Amino acid sequence: MTTTIGKIFDLTVQKYPQKEAVYDVRKNLRMTYSEWNVEVNRLANALLHEGVKKGDLVSTYLFNTEELATTFFACAKIGAVFNPINFRLMAEEVAYILEDAKPKVVIFEKALESTIAAIEKRFPKSAFWFIDEDPPAYAASYHHKVKTSESTAVNAEVSENDLYAIMYTSGTTGRPKGVMHLHRDMAEQSLIVINATKLHPHDIGLVTAPMFHCAELHCAYLPRVHVGAKNVILHQFQAQKVLELVESEKITKLFAAPTMWNMLLQEDLSKYKIDSLTLGLYGAAPMAPALVRACQEQLGVALVQAYGMTEMGPAISFLSEDDQLTKAGSAGQACLNHEVRVVRPCEDGPSDPDDRMPPGENGEIIVQGPCMMTGYYNRPEATEHALYKGWYHSGDIGYLDDEGYLWVKDRVDDMIISGGENIYPREVEDILYEHNGVLDVAIIGQPDERWGELVTAFVVRKDPTLTEDALEELCKNSEKLANYKRPRKYIFVDELPRNASGKIQKFMLRKQIEELYSENQPS
Numbered sequence: 001m002t003t004t005i006g007k008i009f010d011l012t013v014q015k016y017p018q019k020e021a022v023y024d025v026r027k028n029l030r031m032t033y034s035e036w037n038v039e040v041n042r043l044a045n046a047l048l049h050e051g052v053k054k055g056d057l058v059s060t061y062l063f064n065t066e067e068l069a070t071t072f073f074a075c076a077k078i079g080a081v082f083n084p085i086n087f088r089l090m091a092e093e094v095a096y097i098l099e100d101a102k103p104k105v106v107i108f109e110k111a112l113e114s115t116i117a118a119i120e121k122r123f124p125k126s127a128f129w130f131i132d133e134d135p136p137a138y139a140a141s142y143h144h145k146v147k148t149s150e151s152t153a154v155n156a157e158v159s160e161n162d163l164y165a166i167m168y169t170s171g172t173t174g175r176p177k178g179v180m181h182l183h184r185d186m187a188e189q190s191l192i193v194i195n196a197t198k199l200h201p202h203d204i205g206l207v208t209a210p211m212f213h214c215a216e217l218h219c220a221y222l223p224r225v226h227v228g229a230k231n232v233i234l235h236q237f238q239a240q241k242v243l244e245l246v247e248s249e250k251i252t253k254l255f256a257a258p259t260m261w262n263m264l265l266q267e268d269l270s271k272y273k274i275d276s277l278t279l280g281l282y283g284a285a286p287m288a289p290a291l292v293r294a295c296q297e298q299l300g301v302a303l304v305q306a307y308g309m310t311e312m313g314p315a316i317s318f319l320s321e322d323d324q325l326t327k328a329g330s331a332g333q334a335c336l337n338h339e340v341r342v343v344r345p346c347e348d349g350p351s352d353p354d355d356r357m358p359p360g361e362n363g364e365i366i367v368q369g370p371c372m373m374t375g376y377y378n379r380p381e382a383t384e385h386a387l388y389k390g391w392y393h394s395g396d397i398g399y400l401d402d403e404g405y406l407w408v409k410d411r412v413d414d415m416i417i418s419g420g421e422n423i424y425p426r427e428v429e430d431i432l433y434e435h436n437g438v439l440d441v442a443i444i445g446q447p448d449e450r451w452g453e454l455v456t457a458f459v460v461r462k463d464p465t466l467t468e469d470a471l472e473e474l475c476k477n478s479e480k481l482a483n484y485k486r487p488r489k490y491i492f493v494d495e496l497p498r499n500a501s502g503k504i505q506k507f508m509l510r511k512q513i514e515e516l517y518s519e520n521q522p523s
Contacts, residue, residue, distance in 0.1 A: 003160065003183075003187050004076060004158050004159070004160055004162070004164075004183040004184075004187070005072075005073065005076035005164055005183050005186060005187065005222070006073060006076035006077035006158055006183075008187060008190070008222075008225065008226050009037075009040065009073045009076065009077070009225060010037075010077075012033060012225055012226065012227075012228050013033045013034060013036075013037045015228055016033050016201065016228040017032065017033055017034035017037075018032050018033075018034060019032060019033055019201075019228060019230070020032055020230050021033040021035075021036045021225070021230060021231070022036055022066060022069060022230070022231050022232075022233065023230070023231070023232045023233065023249065024065060024066035024069075024233045025232065025233060025234050025235065025241075025245065026065065026233075026234075026235040027065075027066065029066055031066075033228070036070070038151045039070050039146065040070050040073045040074050040077065041074075041077070041150070041151050041152060041153055041154065042146045042147070042149045042150065042151050043070055043071065043074035043145075043146050043149070044074040044075075044077045044078050044154045045149040045150045045151075045152070045154060046145040046146050046148075046149040047074060047075070047078060047080060047104075047105060048078060048154070049145075049149060050104065050105055050127055050145070051104060052078065052080050052104045052105060053079075053080075054078065054079030054080065054156065054157075054158070054162070055079065055080075055081060055162075055163065056080050056081065056103075056104045057080070057081045057083045057101050057102065057103040057104060057166065058071060058075050058080050058081070058082060058083060058103055058104065058105045058106075058107070059083040059084075059085055059097075059098065059101060059103040059105070059106045059107070059126075060082075060083070060084045060085065060106075060107045060108075060212070061085045061087060061094060061106060061107070061108040061109075061112055061115070061116065062084075062087060062107065062108060062109050062112070062131070062211075062212075063087050063109065063111060063112075063210075063235045063236055064207050064208070064210065064211050064233050064234060064235050064236065065109065065131065065233065065235065066233060067107060067109075067131045067142060068084065068107075068211050068212075069207075069211070069221070069231065069233060071107060072217070072221075072222075073225075076158070076164060076183070077153075077154050077156060077158070078154050078156045078158070079156050079157070079158040079162055080104075081163050081164065081165060081166055082164065082165040082166075083097075083101050083103055083165065083166050083167070083168075083178075084165075084167065084211065084212035084217070085097055085168065085212060086168070086210070086212050086482070087111075087112055087210065087212065088421070088482040088483065088484050089115075089482050090115065090478070090479045090480060090481060090482050091115050091118040091119050091479045092119075092479045092480045093176075093480065093481075093482060094115060094116075094119060095119040095122060096175070096176065097168050097176055097178075098119070098122075098123055098126065099122075099123075100168075100176075100178060100377065100378060101166060101168075101178060101377070102125070102126075103126055104125075104126065104127065105126065105127045105128075105129055106123070106126050106127070106128050106129070107129045107131060107142060108128065108129070108130060108131070108139075109130070109131045109132055110130070110131075110132040113130070113136060116128065116139075117136065117138075118479070120138050120139075121138075127140065128140070129141070129142040129145060130142060131143065158183070159183070160182065160183045160184040160187065161182055161183070161184060162182060162183055163180055163181070163182060163374075164181050164182055164183040164185070164186060165180075165181050165186075166178040166179065166180055166181075166377050167179045167181070167212075167214055167310050169309075169310040169311075169422070177376045177377070177379055177382060178376060178377030178378070178379075179310045179311050179373045179376060179377075180373055180374045180375055180376070180377055181313065181371075181373055181374070182374060184370070185313055185370070185371045185372070185373070186218055186222060186313060186371070188313075188337070188370040188371050189218050189219075189222075189313040189314075189315065189371040190218065190222050190223045190226045191223075191226075192315065192335050192336050192337070192371070193218070193219045193220075193223040193306075193315065194223045194226060194227055195336060196304060196306075196315075196318045196320075196335070197223070197253065197279060197281055197304060198279070199223055199224065199226075199227045199229060199253065200227060200229065201227050201228040201229055202229070202252075203224065203227070203229040203230070203252045203253050204229065204230045204232060204249055204250055204251050204252050204253070204276075205220055205221070205224045205229060205230065205231055205232065205251065205252070205253040205254065205255075206232045206234060206242065206245055206246065206249070206251045206253075206254045207220065207221055207231055207232065207233045207234060208234045208236075208237045208242055208254070208255075208256060208260070209237065209255050209256055209257065209260070209420070211233075213420075214310050214313060214314045215255065215283050215306070215308075215314055215420075216255055218313055218314065218315075219255060219281060219283070219306055219314070219315055220253070220255040220281065224253070229253075232245055232249050232251065237256075237260055237263075239260075239263040239264050239266065239267050240267060242254075242260075242264060243264065243267055243269070243271075243272040243274060244272065246272065246274045246276065246277050247272045247273045247274055247276075250276040251274075251276060251277055252276055252277060252278050252279070253277075253278070253279050253280075253281070254277060254279075254280050254281070254301075255280075255281040255282070255283070256280065256281075256282055257282060257283065257419060257420025257452075258282055258287045258291060258420075258452060259419045259420060259450060259451050259452055260419075260420070261280065261282060261287070261291065261295055261299075262291060262449070262450055263450070264299065265291075265294050265295070265298055265299070269298055269299070274299065274300070275300060277299065277300070277301050278301065278302060279301065279302050279303075279304065279321075280295065280299070280301045280302070280303050280304070281303075281304050281305075281306060282303060282304075282305055282306070283305060283306040283307065283308070283314075283315075283420075287303070287305065287324075287328075289325055289328040289329075292324045292325060292328060293325070296324075302321040303321060303324050304318055304319065304320060304321055305318065305319035305324070305331065305332060306318055307319075307331035307332065307406065307408065309392075309394060309396075310373075311372070311373045311386065311392050311394075312367060312369060312371055312372055312373070312392055313371035313372075313373075315335055315371075316334065316335055316338055316340060316367045316369065317331050317332045317333055317334050317335060317338070317340060317406050318332045318333065318335060319331060319332030319333075319405075320332065323405075327405055329407065330401075330405045330406065330407050331398070331405075331406040331407065331408050332405060332406065333404055333405055333406070334367075334404075334406070335369065337369055337370050338367060338368065338369035338370075338371075339367065339368045339369070340365065340366075340367045340400070340406055341353060341356055341365075341366050341367070341391070341400075342356065342357045342361075342362070342363040342364065342365055342366075342398060342399050342400050342406075343355050343356055343357060343363050343364055343366055344356075344357060344363050344364075345363055345364045345397070349385070349388075350385050350386075350388030350389075350393050351363070351364045351366065351388075351393060352389075353366055353388070353389050353390075353391045357399065357400075359399070359400055359401055359402045360399055360400075360401060360402070361399055362397055362398065362399050362409055363397065363398075363399065364393060364394065364395065364396070364397060365394045365396045365397070365398050365406065365408065366391040366392060366393050366394060367391065367392050367394065368390060368391050368392070372387070372392050373387075373392070375387065396408055397409050414444065414506055416443070416444070416445035416453050416455055417445070417452050417453055418445065418448075418451045418452055418453045418454060418455060418484065419451045419452065419484065420452070421484050423445075423455060423484070423485050425442070425443035425444065425506075426443075427480075427481065427485065428443045428455060428457070428475075428481065428485055428486075428487065429441050429442065429443050430480075431474065431475055431478050431480060431481050432457060432459065432471060432474070432475070432487075434474065434478075435466070435470065435471060435474050436462070436463065437461060437462050437463035437465070437466035437470065438459060438460075438461070438462060438466070438471075439460040439461060439462035440459070440460035440495070440496050441457060441458065441459050441460070441496075442457075442458045442496050442504045442506060442509055443455060443456070443457055443458075443487065444456055444458070444506055444509050444510050444513065445510075446488075446489060446513045447513070447514065454488040454489060455485060455486065455487045455488055455489075456487060456488070456489045456490075456491065456513060457471070457487040457489070457490050457491065458491050458493055458496060458509055459471070459490055459491070459492050459493070460492075460493060460494065460495055460496060461492055466492075468490040471487070471490060472486070472487075472490075475487065496509070497509065
């Protein structure tokens with residue numbers, strides 16, 4: 001029988017009560033598993049006192065903090081549904097999620113207070129808890145709530161088949177969809193990652209990628225707790241601070257997007273003793289062979305790539321250490337207990353899982369496995385489409401080679417991946433269309449060595465005096481667009497290529513960008 005997230009934590013506490021479990025760098029707070037358990041129990045009881053019942057949502061709008069790490073397990077113990085929100089989102093984007101999720105409690109911090117202040121009056125049924133000193137008038141003190149609650153264990157009936165979390169991910173229309181996962185999904189995902197990354201109780205992992213992402217949360221943080229390892233929590237990624245912590249805390253395992261690994265390589269590595277770092281997990285995008293070699297040679301770290309999506313927990317395949325160079329560019333082979341297929345795409349509806357493409361031929365990537373979501377929250381039609389015939393239809397295009405390695409070639413929805421973040425063009429295009437001087441616009445990704453892709457806007461001007469600065473100002477001031485989604489390059493054109501039905505042919509724009517990119521690369 002599969003266990004629950006709360007039971008995973010309790011078993012580790014029983015096994016390693018005096019072992020250091022967590023170190024919050026920002027607060028300089030260290031806790032053993034026994035001490036952390038007291039904090040988790042206090043928060044669990046505080047949530048119960050607030051009226052949170054099994055099945056109620058608790059949202060976090062936080063950077064990487066001990067409070068987020070503690071909320072994760074406190075919710076699991078009482079059967080509340082954990083809902084971590086992307087800290088990069090703007091006020092209206094956060095409001096959309098809160099309106100859809102209707103959380104009983106929203107936990108946030110000072111660095112994000114201005115965003116919550118702009119929308120909190122619209123959610124009178126949600127309690128707002130502030131983790132820093134001097135909470136605003138509309139919020140309660142998180143730590144007062146915790147300190148005044150009992151530390152006794154909570155007696156709650158939570159099953160492996162209960163809903164554990166709702167994690168929002170952008171959909172094809174740009175509107176977020178809430179991905180629902182059960183306790184058993186993530187218990188299984190954790191075991192798969194433990195096996196793939198060879199995790200041990202003596203490992204020390206650094207949490208530096210965002211914890212609201214399932215990649216960090218489910219492929220790094222939870223598996224470490226599962227085996228009794230230690231988590232060092234860094235509030236935000238800073239290359240120098242990461243290297244300092246690898247040295248001072250003797251970090252052994254680290255998850256980071258390729259962009260972050262590249263940033264580490266730009267530092268003066270001779271200043272740091274980082275030989276404790278043995279394995280680096282990366283995802284969100286493939287890593288170029290040159291970057292793989294640089295990490296191996298300059299950082300002395302073995303690499304493993306994970307490919308997946310929030311709907312699957314996320315990992316569906318791994319590219320092992322031994323395959324990093326020989327299969328560079330591949331997403332690896334299917335995870336344990338997972339089956340990946342490439343099938344013929346269907347324009348009129350979901351692809352048929354039995355209409356498989358031969359090796360080497362592109363099609364839609366679909367997958368089955370024990371970590372698959374139960375569906376999208378409040379979105380039955382989207383769920384039916386995505387889980388057609390029991391397979392998750394990713395919308396990604398790729399192929400399987402003769403050895404069963406998966407190669408991801410394109411994305412049906414033209415999604416852009418910049419710095420490990422998913423960006424959907426439609427939401428950026430909608431903002432630019434708000435400017436009176438814009439006649440037509442298309443957003444695509446431009447290849448970039450540091451960020452993976454840069455958001456690039458092709459703009460047809462209605463007003464010939466329209467400038468890049470004017471559009472930049474529009475995006476910066478918009479409450480509907482997170483900063484990382486802003487275009488970093490504007491290209492003014494006379495018209496956009498369209499097909500007979502009027503749809504923009506983005507592949508032609510992408511080809512133009514790729515040609516420009518190739519011309520600017522050193523020979």
